[in-house]
Amino acid sequence: MSARPAQFQAGTSAVPATQVEISVKCRGLRDLDTFSKSDPMCVMFTKDVKSGQFYEYGRTETIQDNLNPDFVKKFVINYFFEESQKLKFELYDVDSKSAKLSDHDFLGRMECTLGEVVAAGGDFQRPLIGQGKNCGKIICRAEELGNCKEVIHLQMKGSQLDKKDFFGKSDPYLDFTVVHRTEVIKNTLNPTWAPFRATARALCNGDYDSPDLIGEFSTNLRELTRGPGPTNAYEVSLLTCRVEQEYSFLDYIQSGDKLFPALGFGARFPDMSVQHEFALNFTPQNPYCNGIQGVLGAYNNAIKSVQLYGPTNFAPCINHVAKFAATKRDGSCYFVLLIITDGVISDMPQTMQAIVNFVPFREFSQRYGNSSVAVAQAALAREVLAEIPEQVTSYMKMNGFLPRQPSSHAPSAPPPGNKLISLQII
Secondary structure: OOOOOOOOOOOOOOOOOOEEEEEEEEEOOOOOOOOOOOOEEEEEEEEOOOOOOEEEEEEOOOOOOOOOOEOOOOEEEEOOOOOOOEEEEEEEEOOOOOOOHHHOEEEEEEEEEHHHHHHOOOOEEEEOEOOOOOOOEEEEEEEEOOOOOEEEEEEEEEOOOOOOOOOOOOOOOOOOOOOOOOOOOOOOOOOOOOOOOOOHHHHHOOOOOOOOOOOOOOOOHHHHOOOOOHHHEOOEEEEEEEEEEOOOHHHHHOOOOOEEEEEEOOEEOOOOOEEOOEEOOOOOOOOEEEHHHHHHHHHHHHHHHOEEOOOEOOHHHHHHHHHHHHOOOOOOOEEEEEOOOOOOEOOHHHHHHHOOOOOOHHHHHHHOOOOOHHHHHHHHHHHHHHHHHHHHHHHHHHOOOOOOOOOOOOOOOOOOOOOOEEEEEO
């Protein structure tokens, strides 16, 4: 739940443009060669959601005679926040030039999700599973591509431009466009460049009748950043030029400390009282759990200490989170309320009133027609989650909040300004 949630519209989420580059290294691989060390190669697989099968995505180079390889080849893959993208890494000792993996000795494998690697914010380490007890470990790191995050803000004005209209003045506009840049041909005054392909939309937005050219000038970004002055006076003059950093969703989530407040509802305590809003770790002053494992641990401990009990009332927890989120407007937290339940909602009118931006599930049911409810529910989950990256970055930019530097050790409680995303687990 964000402090200023945007209106949700089913099916309107933008396709993410986040590409990440995964680097891989291993330590302590098994030695399967008799007179030398193993010659490892790493193969990455992605899992197809429909078939449930893993398919090869790419391979690294083979590093000769090395049990602690740092592979140079990187895997570039699109990151979708709203999907669980299953990955599998397999290590092989390459024994020949054969492209068939079965012709090489298997060293070990590791399965995870791309989200886990991205969320690590640094090295993501897991043991390799294979024959034998100790097959070594694999270390993956995901880095966002396109590290240039500078956005240039320009304003320019024209002065004494040519009159192009017969009965009136010109209707000027300024166009900054690079459609295609050819290759450089050395040492010639009569170059013939290679053919290239461009869409009509990129060339002229589909308009085959070009407008009248009033004038043109050339400059560069370094010159523009010097600001208004004689060197930035052309047929148009520079009024302002400002450079600012444009941070991505990954910049923000990788700076979080992975602490999650978790609440429970509908439980009867040993004193026979029934509560619909309590800290899952029974520490109301600090309901934060360390990572998903911490949430699961708190849940497993809670169900041994209380009795699940009706009625199922959601409104107290929803209102609690809403009030808590309203007090955190310094950019340190961004709240997402996740409710997990298999019970019947007892306070439906109050719950609907508490949820201000109601997500229209009926639109997904109509769109998927005769598909199963599970398919429509999965589509709904993807659409809702797909809204989060844009909401987070828009909210942070609107309020001028910058990403925090990720810390190597998570504190026991969330200090102000050190945690970006807080997930409320009910």
